[in-house]
Structures are given as C-alpha cells and as structure tokens.
Amino acid sequence: MTDYTLQDPAGTSAEPAMPSPRDWHVFIDRLLLAFGSLALAFSLLFFIAYNWNGFGRLAHFALVEAALVVTVGLYWWLAGRHGALHTAPRLMLLLASLLLGVLLALYGQTYQTGADSWQLFATWAGLMLPWTLLGRSNVLWLAWFALFNLTLVLYFQAFDGVFWVLADAEYGLLWVLFEFNLGALVLWEGLRGELRWLTGRWGPRILAVAAGGSITALALLNLESLLLLLIWSGWLGLTFGVYYWCIRDLFMLTGCCLAAIMVIIANIARLVLSDGDPSALVLLAVATIGLGAVSGRMLRRIHRQWQS
Amino acid sequence: MTASLATSRSDDSPWYIKLMLGISGWFASLFLFGFLGLGFLELLQNILASLVTGLVLVGIAWAILRSHPNDFLEHLALAISLAGQALVIWSIFRASNAPHTVVPWLVTAVFQLVLIRIMPDFLHRVFSTLVASYALGLTLMLGGLVSVSQGLFILLTGWVWLKQSAYPQHGQLMRAAGFGLALNLISMSSVTVGLQELGTVMADAIPASAAAGFSWFTPWLSKSLAALASLAVVAMMLIHYQQPLTHKPALLALGGALFVAAVAFVAPGLNAGLIVLLMGVHARSRVMAGLGLIALLYFMSRYYYFLGETLLFKSASLLVLGLLMLLGRWLFLRWLPRTGEGGAHG
Numbered sequence: 001m002t003d004y005t006l007q008d009p010a011g012t013s014a015e016p017a018m019p020s021p022r023d024w025h026v027f028i029d030r031l032l033l034a035f036g037s038l039a040l041a042f043s044l045l046f047f048i049a050y051n052w053n054g055f056g057r058l059a060h061f062a063l064v065e066a067a068l069v070v071t072v073g074l075y076w077w078l079a080g081r082h083g084a085l086h087t088a089p090r091l092m093l094l095l096a097s098l099l100l101g102v103l104l105a106l107y108g109q110t111y112q113t114g115a116d117s118w119q120l121f122a123t124w125a126g127l128m129l130p131w132t133l134l135g136r137s138n139v140l141w142l143a144w145f146a147l148f149n150l151t152l153v154l155y156f157q158a159f160d161g162v163f164w165v166l167a168d169a170e171y172g173l174l175w176v177l178f179e180f181n182l183g184a185l186v187l188w189e190g191l192r193g194e195l196r197w198l199t200g201r202w203g204p205r206i207l208a209v210a211a212g213g214s215i216t217a218l219a220l221l222n223l224e225s226l227l228l229l230l231i232w233s234g235w236l237g238l239t240f241g242v243y244y245w246c247i248r249d250l251f252m253l254t255g256c257c258l259a260a261i262m263v264i265i266a267n268i269a270r271l272v273l274s275d276g277d278p279s280a281l282v283l284l285a286v287a288t289i290g291l292g293a294v295s296g297r298m299l300r301r302i303h304r305q306w307q308s
Numbered sequence: 309m310t311a312s313l314a315t316s317r318s319d320d321s322p323w324y325i326k327l328m329l330g331i332s333g334w335f336a337s338l339f340l341f342g343f344l345g346l347g348f349l350e351l352l353q354n355i356l357a358s359l360v361t362g363l364v365l366v367g368i369a370w371a372i373l374r375s376h377p378n379d380f381l382e383h384l385a386l387a388i389s390l391a392g393q394a395l396v397i398w399s400i401f402r403a404s405n406a407p408h409t410v411v412p413w414l415v416t417a418v419f420q421l422v423l424i425r426i427m428p429d430f431l432h433r434v435f436s437t438l439v440a441s442y443a444l445g446l447t448l449m450l451g452g453l454v455s456v457s458q459g460l461f462i463l464l465t466g467w468v469w470l471k472q473s474a475y476p477q478h479g480q481l482m483r484a485a486g487f488g489l490a491l492n493l494i495s496m497s498s499v500t501v502g503l504q505e506l507g508t509v510m511a512d513a514i515p516a517s518a519a520a521g522f523s524w525f526t527p528w529l530s531k532s533l534a535a536l537a538s539l540a541v542v543a544m545m546l547i548h549y550q551q552p553l554t555h556k557p558a559l560l561a562l563g564g565a566l567f568v569a570a571v572a573f574v575a576p577g578l579n580a581g582l583i584v585l586l587m588g589v590h591a592r593s594r595v596m597a598g599l600g601l602i603a604l605l606y607f608m609s610r611y612y613y614f615l616g617e618t619l620l621f622k623s624a625s626l627l628v629l630g631l632l633m634l635l636g637r638w639l640f641l642r643w644l645p646r647t648g649e650g651g652a653h654g
Contacts, residue, residue: 017592018549018590019589019590019592021557022646023589024589025644025646026646027589028564028637028640029637029640029641032633032634032636032637032640033634033637035604035630035633036629036630036631036632036633036634036636036637037630037634038630039626039627039629039630039633040626040627040630040631040634042612042626043622043623043624043626043627043629043630044623045623046612046619046620046622046623046626047619047620047623049619050618050619050620050623250322250324250325251322251324254322254324254325254328255324257328258328258331258332261328261332265335278342278343278346278347279343279347281339281340281342281343281346281347282339282340282343284336284339285336285337285339285340285343285387286336286384288332288335288336288339288387289332289333289336289380289383289384289387290380291332292328292329292332292333292336292383293378293379293380293382293383293384294379294380295328295332296321296325296328296329296379296383297379299321299325299328300321300325303321303322303325
C-alpha cells in the first residue's frame, strides 16, 4: 500500500523551508527549456497557418516534416545522452506529437480531404500512440488522453453518437467521457506497480476528475432517475473504497465528498424548493454546512491517521 | 491576537480540502442570503436595518470563530459572515447613493481589511483579501489612479510572500493574504489587459460616458510601474536569499526579470504571472506555482489572439522569443553550472 498524501505539500503550513539553490537551478533550467521549445513549435504553427503564397505546397510540407525529423532526431540524441526518462527527450517527443498535428492539419488544408475535425484528431491520437508508448511520460499520456477526449467531444458534435453501449441519446457524450476516462484511470492505477516511470498522482487525479465530473453531471441532470442515482452511488462507493483501502489518496476522497454534497443538496433542493417557501433555503444552508463539516472532519481525521 | 488564535484546525489540511470547504461554505451563504433577501424584503429597503443586521451577523460569526468552534460551527460562521458582509456592503452602497464614486469602494476595502485582521480563519481571510483588493483596485480606478494598481499589487503580493518568516505570529494571516493577493493579481491583470485591448480595438467606439472612467488609464505608465514593481520584487527576493546584488547569480536573475518586463510591454500581464510563479516556487506551494504558470501561458496566448498583426509577424516574433529563451538557458547553464555555489532566481 502506498501513501501519496504525505507527498502532497499541504501548501499552507506556517513556515516552509526555503528552496535550495539547486531547486532554483532545476526550475529555471526547465522553465526556459519548456517555454523556449513551445515558442518555437507555435512559431512554426503560425507560419504554416499564414499559408504564404510565395512558399509552395511542397515547401510547406518539407518545412513541417523537416521540423518533425529534427525533433525526433533530437529525441534520440538527448535520450542517448541523458537517458530516455530525462525531461529534455520527453519534451522533444511532446513537441514531435504537436508537430504531427500541424502536419495533419496542413494535409487536410492543402488537399481539402473533406474529413470531419474528429477524424483529424482521431488520426492524430492514433499516430501519436507509438511515441506515447515510447516516451514513458505522464505528461505525454495525459496529452494523449486529452486529445482522445477532444476527439470524443467532436465526434459527438458531428453525430450525436448512437453506437455506445450505455450511451443514452441525450447524454451520450457524458456517458462516453465517463466510460473512457474511468477505463483509462483503472488502467493507469493497475499498471502503476508494473511500470516504474508511472509516478506522481496528477495523472490519475485528472482522469478521476474527468470521469467523476461526467457521472456527477449526469446524476445532477437526471435527478428523477433512480437507476442513475444507483450507478452514481456505486461509482462513488467503489472510488472511495479503492482510494481509502487500496491506494491512499486523499484528493480522490475529497472529490468523492464534494460530488456527494452536490448530489445530496440538489436532491434536497428538488424536494423542498417546489412550494416556494424561502425558509426552505435555511434548511439547504444548514444541510450544506453540515455535510461540508462532516466531510471536512472525516477527511482531516483520515489525513492525520495516515500521517501518524 | 494570541498564537493559539492565529491558527485554526483547518490550517494543516491540504488545499483541496480547503477548496471543498470553501465551495460548500459559499453555497451555504448564497442560500442564507437568498433567505434574508426573499424572506425579509423590507429589511433590504431600510438601510440602517440592513446595516445593523449585517454587522450583527458578522459579529456572531466573529464570536463563533474566536471560540475554537467545532467543524460545523466553523462553517456555519463562514456562511453567516458572508451573508452578513453582503448586507453590510449593500447598505454602504445604498447609503452613498453613488456607486461610481470612490467613497463606497474605499469603505468596503477598509471594512474587509478589518475582517482580514480580526477573523481567525484561513478561508475567511483569503476571501476577505480578495474582496479588499478588488475594492481597492476599483477605488484606485475611480480615483484616477488605475495605472498605479497593477504595480502596487505586484509589490504587495511579493512583500506579503517574502515577509512570511518575519511575522511568525501572523503566519496564517500572511499566508491567507498571500493567496488572496495572488488570485487578485491574476484576475485584475486580466481586466487591465482587457481595458488595453478595448482601448486599442475600440478607441473611437467607446461612448463618452464610459470613456470618462478610463480616461486616466495610461497604458505606458501602468506597464512601466508593473515592470519596476516586478524588478523590485526580484531584488527583494535576492536580498531575502542573501545574494549580493552585484554578483553573477543576482545579475542573471535581474536580467531574466528585465527580459520578462520588456516582453510584458507588448504582452501585459506577464509580470503578474512571473511574480506569482516565483512566489509559488519560493513558498514551495504547487498551487501558487501552477497558478503562475497558467497565468503566463494565458497572457501570452491572449496577446497573440488579439494581436492585429499577420500570422507571419506572430510566427517571426515567436521564433525570436523561443531562440532567445533557449539561448538564455544555454548561457545560464554555462555561467552557473548546477554544482556551483549560490542560487539564482528569475
């Protein structure tokens, strides 16, 4: 069992130790590298988007492809020099993935393929996958998941999808986002023990927020549906149990509490606000405070218990 | 204030628990205020009655917070205080009868400053700092000093974060004020940038009545003061880290800050982002550092989004910027290898 809560800086302790010169050195080094590379990648993006007539079709492709080759070349060189898990080579793979998107957009723009935008993003995600597998980086994986989420959103905008198992026509997108991100979360947590580079908690936390946000939104939008309430409760109980007993992560437990407060208050509001009596608002206020206080007390007790 | 009062039980909990408590407290106060507004309409009509009720509510909240309350009472106090403050501020504006003047905003700012000082609660202090700095910013704007505000808030934010260790007896107050000021700095810079965009995009289209409020806004002055303030904060930081200002690490740090300040003349807001980021790293707060990083990226993208130049110009300027940053990194690693003594900031 791993305890991640302790690695979390509380962010509010009275007097934290000052960072060492080495900490500042690493910070400045990475900041300049990341912002500098990002500026160069966007410079190329704007140049392609400018679509300069004096610069032929072939030259456009040659430019993007050359940049792609140089970036991948830099990855090999940097990976050989510092090891593949160093920040610099991982950043190069991220840039190469960005350039891949530029290349696909240029292709679509030049040949007017008539493809929907979701197809562009789906192709992008597909072609980026090998690099993501190769890169062994949390950031790259999160970028990939974000890209795939975007693909799903665009796909549903185009089709109002009907192909999915649990996809109710009206709320299909929320269902699919829930299913996909939950799947990704389970995979991430499951492989965490096998893959040593899969460190840090931000990846699973973001995926959990995406999955939990979708299912909670569904529950809030369908307060009358008992089935949804049951599914939502199942998800909530399971998530809480896993992150309390198996993987200690207080962030996830806090998210569960917030989701529970929102759904419970929304249900109470539905019941008491219908007759338009303002004093029902006092009940809602007291219920919100009560639920918040109980959650806060419980979470802090767990926090202390894990710390000792 | 005694040390035991300066820290409450929620101080040692992670930021996301505070965020959850803040969200539920805020909703509860909305419900309470809705109840007061709907249930006692005549209360809102009478200025004196609403002022007194508001102050009594704030007083009750203060008394609860002082008495080491349990969790339920602590959050009840927060919600009561927020609803009470809404009533007080409502009365201040009703009494002044002129919302577009300095006085009501200044009174609001002073009221919130008193609350920051007396309310022994972290969340309450963050919230009051945020409201106080918004009110102060609007006071400056309506008083014709809007150009001063960004620089002033950069200085204030830097000072509060760097002076945390100097006032250990006010640890909670300083940290809460630091968070509130950082949130204010980013949101206020965003508004200032908006004013500048409005100024350039619709210079002729703004109606005279609305333009009167902005007539004191001088972009170059605002940007120069923000640049000076951000350099001053970096210098303060170097002194804090006991780096002689004439030595290499300090000169590099000031050079870096000068570079950002120069870029901020075309893309305003970057100074604010930089200071929040630096303070986040300094205080080892990932939330602050993340906020600063997001602000830097946001102000940069906003500049390019609103830039009335061709994409070719945007592309060339980013190329130069990217190369300068990578060159800067190369020089930095050459002049100050990691094993070397001393640290640099900026």
